[in-house]
Amino acid sequence: MRAAALFPFLETIRKYSAQDFKADMTAALTVTPMAVPQAMAYAIIAGVHPQYGIYACMLPVVLAALWGSSRFMAAGPTNAISMIIFSTLATVSVGGELIINMPEEARMAYIFGMALLCGLIQVGMGLARMGDLVNFISHSVMVAFTAGAALLIAAGQLHMALGLTGPKPSGFFSQIFGALHGLPFVNYWSLGIAIATIVLTVSFKKISRRFPASLAALGAVTLLAALFDVGARGVPLVGEIPSVVPPFSLPPSFSLDAVRDLFMPALAIAMLGTVESLAIGKQLASIKGDVFDGSQELIGQGLGNIAAGLTSGIPGCGSFTRSALVVTSGGRTRMGTVFSGILALPLLFALAPLISWLPLPALSGILLLISFRMIDVEAIRLCVVATSIDRAVLLITFLSTLLFDLEKAIFIGVLLSLTLFIYKTAHPRVNRLHKGDPMLREGPAELPQGITVYMIEGTLFFGAIHELERLLYAEDSEPTKLVVLHLSRVFWIDASGAHALSQFIERCYARSLPVILVVGCPTVRAILRRTGLLEYLSNGFVAETTGEGLRLAAAMLNRFVCREGQCSVADTDETSEAATDAGATPPATVQSATARNDAAGASAAPEYMTQSARVSLDTHGNVLPPESADTEPATANPRATKERP
Numbered sequence: 001m002r003a004a005a006l007f008p009f010l011e012t013i014r015k016y017s018a019q020d021f022k023a024d025m026t027a028a029l030t031v032t033p034m035a036v037p038q039a040m041a042y043a044i045i046a047g048v049h050p051q052y053g054i055y056a057c058m059l060p061v062v063l064a065a066l067w068g069s070s071r072f073m074a075a076g077p078t079n080a081i082s083m084i085i086f087s088t089l090a091t092v093s094v095g096g097e098l099i100i101n102m103p104e105e106a107r108m109a110y111i112f113g114m115a116l117l118c119g120l121i122q123v124g125m126g127l128a129r130m131g132d133l134v135n136f137i138s139h140s141v142m143v144a145f146t147a148g149a150a151l152l153i154a155a156g157q158l159h160m161a162l163g164l165t166g167p168k169p170s171g172f173f174s175q176i177f178g179a180l181h182g183l184p185f186v187n188y189w190s191l192g193i194a195i196a197t198i199v200l201t202v203s204f205k206k207i208s209r210r211f212p213a214s215l216a217a218l219g220a221v222t223l224l225a226a227l228f229d230v231g232a233r234g235v236p237l238v239g240e241i242p243s244v245v246p247p248f249s250l251p252p253s254f255s256l257d258a259v260r261d262l263f264m265p266a267l268a269i270a271m272l273g274t275v276e277s278l279a280i281g282k283q284l285a286s287i288k289g290d291v292f293d294g295s296q297e298l299i300g301q302g303l304g305n306i307a308a309g310l311t312s313g314i315p316g317c318g319s320f321t322r323s324a325l326v327v328t329s330g331g332r333t334r335m336g337t338v339f340s341g342i343l344a345l346p347l348l349f350a351l352a353p354l355i356s357w358l359p360l361p362a363l364s365g366i367l368l369l370i371s372f373r374m375i376d377v378e379a380i381r382l383c384v385v386a387t388s389i390d391r392a393v394l395l396i397t398f399l400s401t402l403l404f405d406l407e408k409a410i411f412i413g414v415l416l417s418l419t420l421f422i423y424k425t426a427h428p429r430v431n432r433l434h435k436g437d438p439m440l441r442e443g444p445a446e447l448p449q450g451i452t453v454y455m456i457e458g459t460l461f462f463g464a465i466h467e468l469e470r471l472l473y474a475e476d477s478e479p480t481k482l483v484v485l486h487l488s489r490v491f492w493i494d495a496s497g498a499h500a501l502s503q504f505i506e507r508c509y510a511r512s513l514p515v516i517l518v519v520g521c522p523t524v525r526a527i528l529r530r531t532g533l534l535e536y537l538s539n540g541f542v543a544e545t546t547g548e549g550l551r552l553a554a555a556m557l558n559r560f561v562c563r564e565g566q567c568s569v570a571d572t573d574e575t576s577e578a579a580t581d582a583g584a585t586p587p588a589t590v591q592s593a594t595a596r597n598d599a600a601g602a603s604a605a606p607e608y609m610t611q612s613a614r615v616s617l618d619t620h621g622n623v624l625p626p627e628s629a630d631t632e633p634a635t636a637n638p639r640a641t642k643e644r645p
Helices: 002-006 009-014 018-046 050-055 059-067 079-091 104-127 131-136 139-161 172-181 188-205 213-228 256-288 294-310 320-328 335-355 360-374 377-386 388-403 406-425 438-442 462-475 495-510 522-530 533-537 546-558 573-581 595-599
Strands: 429-433 451-460 482-493 515-518 560-563 566-569 589-591
Touching: 018 050, 018 079, 018 139, 018 213, 018 320, 018 335, 018 360, 050 335, 059 294, 059 335, 079 104, 079 139, 079 256, 079 360, 079 406, 104 131, 104 256, 104 294, 131 294, 131 406, 139 172, 139 188, 139 256, 139 360, 139 377, 139 388, 139 406, 172 388, 188 213, 188 360, 213 335, 213 360, 256 294, 256 320, 256 406, 320 335, 377 388, 388 406, 438 451, 438 546, 451 495, 451 546, 482 495, 482 522, 482 546, 495 515, 495 522, 495 533, 515 533, 515 546, 522 533
Parallel strands: 451 482, 482 515
Antiparallel strands: 429 451, 560 566, 566 589
């Protein structure tokens, strides 16, 4: 069991068959030719040489697949992660100098450091079993962030696709205005190459879903570029790859200043990678009926990013495009993705001579096509028509993505998601059930006048107390004789929630209103028992079902006859004598609790608790003597021992 937890791939290897190998190898041969050009394009987005994207398709992909939970997850560079890397390079300075302006060797060291920090954060989150935290990220946030990132990618590639010279501006609006101002200086060779790449990719895609359309388009454009010598016509080329085998890499020398500068970008990459990877893994698991462990997947993704930082790769996460291709191409196990990472090296050996002739505008064309496909119009429409909150979150996150650095936009989106979650959980639904409600049909056919039933739905924790008390106090302001508090749809309550209920019950008793709790959830009942609230109410004031609670309420009110502000027990003398002999003080005659009820013409409710002795009734409305007349049961509420007014 311990070996399986430390090495989740052992179970796959133990059951591996020749049929699995054939299917997985076929999937790898399909995925790898698409993954390599994608990785090169994403490296361009990150502002680094394409070779660092290819390196990230090798060992990091293998480790993420071996230690992850999903058998179809294909990790590696992605567009959104690459955008954060570029944003970090353009905004973070070390020693007064922006990282993007540093020489390549120094600049890459900081990127490798971000990959290591990101990997360590994700592994730590996985070991802490935090894989389910992704559920707190709103769907509207992810849709808006993806759409915003798509526009940023497209705007960032206009400069290269148009063949403009000079420094590329940063920021979405600056890049758009820069492209418009540069229209008179367009290099039509660069523009033609970008358009040709888009057209060829779309055309080749129609052949088959498994056909490597991007790789074929890049190959055709590269041959044309070499034939017409576009490099001499002002079109930038990729150039030679210095090392085909990924070289060992190290982050910059350790310093607290460097860790401080890189931690927030690394945390943003880790959070975004976590959200994307777990969302993809859960979706694939639901399609295939697999069991998905989000925390284990975080460990795999973290190890992959650590490997990227040590083998000259850029950080990444799970890719839906490549993962879906593993499924559609017939992959059976995690070894399909492992083989894909292994095959990237020989493919790079074969393509290395051609890559040096690859025009960079061709990669810009691929990225423009990718950015167009990133915008999910149907998902945006769903968020717009759903609720006003979804629309607001969508708009705020989208504008944050375009106006601020991407890591700031991520934190704004996550903060919005958590705020939305807290807002929803802090506002439990408190409904007053009126005559004719289906819930009241479980009780007696004729309910006495004066019974008020409240139903609470949600989680009662410390953040919900203010709203709970406000709604309950507002509801119970109407004259009433008895309160039935329905908690059967409350599935969790903490100490503050129990205290709030105690406060509400105290307030009702101050007005001489008895309270009956309907508690059906065993967990909530156990918590209320441990806090002493159930013992405080005693028998006859706690029910498990709505019908039982209503019958108790009806029996209580039917036992009392109130005339001219005086209430007396309408029961046999024997029962009253039995209660008196047992040491209890029967509620024979009590004054009306408040003049307000008398003025309103309402019958005064009886005082059920006098001299700290509680009168309990059975389901038939008979008075039960307390367990002991000499001792007072323990309670978590110190006011339980005080004499009632």
